[in-house]
Amino acid sequence: MFNSEQDPSVISKISCLFRTVNSMMKKELEKYDIGRGQFHFLMYLLKNGDGISQEELKENLNFDKATTARAIKKLIKNGYLTKKIDDNDHRINRIFLTHKAYNIYNEMEKLNNYWEKIITDNLSLEEKEMVQDILNKMLDNILTYKAKDHQGVS
Numbered sequence: 001m002f003n004s005e006q007d008p009s010v011i012s013k014i015s016c017l018f019r020t021v022n023s024m025m026k027k028e029l030e031k032y033d034i035g036r037g038q039f040h041f042l043m044y045l046l047k048n049g050d051g052i053s054q055e056e057l058k059e060n061l062n063f064d065k066a067t068t069a070r071a072i073k074k075l076i077k078n079g080y081l082t083k084k085i086d087d088n089d090h091r092i093n094r095i096f097l098t099h100k101a102y103n104i105y106n107e108m109e110k111l112n113n114y115w116e117k118i119i120t121d122n123l124s125l126e127e128k129e130m131v132q133d134i135l136n137k138m139l140d141n142i143l144t145y146k147a148k149d150h151q152g153v154s
Contacts, residue, residue: 010138021115028111032104033078041071042080043112045097046105053086054093062143075101 025036034042044061045052052060058068072095075081080101086092120128 017119021119024115024118025111032107034080035071035074037067038071038075038080039108041068042075042101043108045081045095046101046108050081050097051094054083054095057095080104 022036025039029036029039040061040063041057044057048060054068054072057072058065061068063071072081072083076083080098082096082098084094084096086094120131123131
């Protein structure tokens with residue numbers, strides 16, 4: 001079990017949380033032939049609608065081009081997505097959900113809510129909102145840093 005007193009750093013706790021949730025997700029998603037990486041793409045499209053470009057999907061989820069392409073390729077292979085070239089600009093690929101994806105939406109939403117409940121189980125509403133605010137600030141910090149021309153740790 002993770003001992004927060006051994007390593008009190010925020011990054012260590014975030015890493016432990018990420019790894020633990022990912023292992024739970026992996027096990028639950030196997031029956032749908034969806035990997036933990038593809039889950040985020042599928043849920044985004046199910047919640048926000050499809051027909052967006054592959055580039056927009058990459059930007060909105062803040063994944064790199066290669067990761068996005070691999071996730072979409074696997075979701076297409078497993079029958080959850082289709083990809084069509086834009087009628088007006090042939091350089092753009094539009095991503096669409098299939099009936100198979102819509103058919104598992106409720107199960108995916110239940111899993112997502114289940115993991116969220118486990119993570120936030122002992123938190124009050126105020127604490128949950130505070131965590132959201134703090135995580136948003138941390139995300140803004142790292143995205144701002146990433147966008148700048150930085151030299152790294154010296």
